[in-house]
Amino acid sequence: MRNGAKNGGTPRAVWGLWGVGVAAYVVAILHRTSFGVAGIEAGDRFDASAGTLASFTVLQLLVYAGLQIPVGLMLDRLGPRRMIVGGALLMASGQALLAFSTQLAPAVAARVLVGAGDAMTFISVLGIVGTWFPARRIPVVTQLTGILGQAGQVLSAVPLVALLHGPGWTAAFGSAAGLGVLVGVLALAALKEAPRDAGPPTTATFGALRRDLVAAWLHPGTRLGLWTHFVTQFSGTTFALMWGFPYLVSGQGLSPARASTLLTVFVLATMASGPFIGHLVARFPLRRSWLVLGIVAANAGAWAAVLACPPPAPAWLLVVLVLCVALGGPGSMIGFDYARTFNPPERQGTATGIVNVGGFVASLITILLIGLVLDALSPGKEFTPEAFRAAWSVQALIWLVGVCGVLRTRALARRRVARDAAAPASLEPSAR
CATH class of the missing domain: 1.20.1250.20 (MFS general substrate transporter like domains)
Structure with missing residues (x-):
């Protein structure tokens, strides 16, 4: 211990x-x-x-x-x-x-x-x-x-x-x-510092690291985790990290104080939904991909409703949007659960690193695309509501790519489990 x-x-x-x-x-x-x-x-x-x-x-x-x-x-x-x-x-x-x-x-x-x-x-x-x-x-x-x-x-x-x-x-x-x-x-x-009985620092050769990286990537379960992280994380990260506050102020006409309140609701909803989603993953480990797709559907549906509504949208609809977008952060953690359950302990760190790339790549692409659309459609540096509606619509492309990735790698992972005689050992006891 x-x-x-x-x-x-x-x-x-x-x-x-x-x-x-x-x-x-x-x-x-x-x-x-x-x-x-x-x-x-x-x-x-x-x-x-x-x-x-x-x-x-x-x-x-x-x-x-x-x-x-x-x-x-x-x-x-x-x-x-x-x-x-x-x-x-x-x-x-x-x-x-x-x-x-x-x-x-x-x-x-x-x-x-x-x-x-x-x-x-x-x-x-x-x-x-x-x-x-x-x-x-x-x-x-x-x-x-x-x-x-x-x-x-x-x-x-x-x-x-x-x-x-x-x-x-x-x-x-x-x-x-x-x-x-x-x-x-x-x-x-x-x-x-670490307790004395924690053991010496872990060492690894370049060759071992390369082998673990290749093995983790080749397992479709790892790639399923990557696409899960890709498709769930980007919308919330983009909202919280860059374009959410400007959108609420310039795109929806909210005061800075009200926009800050909605961002606070976003954070609280993320914190509250995390344990619930974690419980569902533990309770239904063989239905994790359906949970991922459900989160994506809620996220995309909320954005579609808000963007279809001429600004300013009703306050209750913006609250619904924030609550749905907040599910993406805890949902992205399901990707790490795939890395854990589809890889042996000695390469779980490598698999987790691969998964973590997905959400950041999607977030980077989305942040850049929104900025480019705003530049193209806004006069000067004044971001118009119409420009924001068009800019946030680029998420549809990211969701499409991500969902296709989840469905494809899910099928490959299921085939791998079906043909691998040792596949039950790669799942948690609760899943078995």
């Missing part, structure tokens, strides 16, 4: 370590989503078009996704404490640079720093969970980590927006930088 109690600590101390890690993750989510709620102000400050603003978030996500494997390798060698501290300080430096930037070049560099620090945080917090908690608690604590981390979106949607519309840009992003430094110092002081 790898927990604090066995190594001289107390359960309260273990939860305290985890709490510090969660605090770092909450602040990381604040940094990640801060530029999205400042999209309109950023356009004025940097005299930038919609496409240029979209490229900020695209670059940030590219850095985040591109560093996942290197960060995993560093985590095995340096441990969660150093990684969390380093990530917090990187993000704080990026926010400080952005606070005083008035030109595009330093602002771009600032978002690169934020993306790099963000990439170091969540996986390191999961490292704390895996090191200090007994195995029977790891799944529950992992879910709690993801749910509680979403409080960072509330921080960006409410107090950060209030600072933007009060003291202004520099005060808002300077405060975010100060919070990042505070979390970094807290992590440095409070986090501990």
Whole structure:
């Protein structure tokens, strides 16, 4: 049993370590989503078009996704404490640079720093969970980590927006930088190294990594997880990270305060639906793909209803939209469940990395396409409601590609299970 109690600590101390890690993750989510709620102000400050603003978030996500494997390798060698501290300080430096930037070049560099620090945080917090908690608690604590981390979106949607519309840009992003430094110092002081009996750091040769990557990719269950992540995550990520707040203000005519309230509802709905979706996955593991398709149908249906309605849409319909879009985040976690159940333990990390690419690729494409459509249809930098209706419609193409991917790889996975004599061993006992 790898927990604090066995190594001289107390359960309260273990939860305290985890709490510090969660605090770092909450602040990381604040940094990640801060530029999205400042999209309109950023356009004025940097005299930038919609496409240029979209490229900020695209670059940030590219850095985040591109560093996942290197960060995993560093985590095995340096441990969660150093990684969390380093990530917090990187993000704080990026926010400080952005606070005083008035030109595009330093602002771009600032978002690169934020993306790099963000990439170091969540996986390191999961490292704390895996090191200090007994195995029977790891799944529950992992879910709690993801749910509680979403409080960072509330921080960006409410107090950060209030600072933007009060003291202004520099005060808002300077405060975010100060919070990042505070979390970094807290992590440095409070986090501990792994317990002595946790074993030596994991090592792997390049050849072994390559073999695991190929084997994980060739299994259709892994690709089913990738397409699941692809088709469920992108709409919510695009909404929360870049275009949701500008759409609610400029496309639907809401005040910044009401738009912030809807983004808060989005976060709360994500947190509330996560355990419910997780329960359904555990209860009906052989019907996971139908759950995925149901979430996509709810998401696409809500968007179709809102976009078909001449703006401004009724308030109740916007609430329904936010609630449906919020299902995508927890739904994307089903992709990781595919990676876990279709791959042996020694390559589950590789399979999880493959799955994680799907949602980020879809989100990057969608953010860019929406920015390009807005640039093409909006006069100057004023985003019109009609331009937003056309821009959000590009999601239909992403859903079509994603659903086709899910259906195709689901069929391949079923064939693989049917012909593989050892297939039942690849499923969880509850599935069998």
